[in-house]
Amino acid sequence: MWGNKKPDVPPAGHPEQGNSISNQPSKPAPAAWEDKPVMSTDAMRPLGGTADRGTARLGSSLYVKGEISGNEDLLIDGSVEGLVQLDERKLTVGATAKVTADIIAREVVVFGTVKGNLRAKDRIEIKKDGSVNGDLTTARIMIEDGAYFKGSIEIDKAEQKESSGNHGFGRNSAVPAGVTATKSI
Secondary structure (H helix, E strand, O other): OOOOOOOOOOOOOOOOOOOOOOOOOOOOOOOOOOOOOOOOOOOOOOOOOOOOOOEEEEOOOOEEEEEEEOOOEEEEOOEEEEEEEEEEEEEEEOOOOEEEEEEEEEEEEEOOEEEOOEEEEEEEEEOOOOEEEOOEEEEEEEEOOOOEEEOOEEEOHHHHHHHOOOOOOOOOOOOOOOOOOOOOO
16 A cells, blocks of 8 residues: 555656656745846836836925925925925925925926926926916926916926927027027017
8 A cells, every 4th residue: 555656756767747847946036126137217107107216205294494406306295495406307296295495397296385486397287286376487387177376377488399309400599508589579
């Protein structure tokens, strides 16, 4: 009875074809960061994403007075007084944020409260529960129903042409770089 039991391991001359991997010791799975190339998250980020690995976050319990400048996207949920300057990046003012500052960024999305002037090279969005009290300068603007806005809006067409991509046309040489051309009627 016990002598008729077949061995678990096949004889050396007859390898088993169906289960050759199971005879090897199990190897733990590599950590998520191993064996992966370092990539920018900007290329993979969905357009609507606000908080991801490439976005810095100022939490709701934090209060900052002074100047914030940087080279990465920023989500503010706390309170900020002063200046926020993220020239080529996106600033998101969260629903719990209270910002009393002038803001300069490529893109600004407001879910909370902002008191100050906003300048965005690409666009400014004020969401339905957002509140902005100040002047806006941007190439594109979106204000949702239910949002609060008090101030003036200046559509900067020079920025709009630059942000839509360079199509082989150079900047008008009569206007120096950094100077916004004005049109009088």
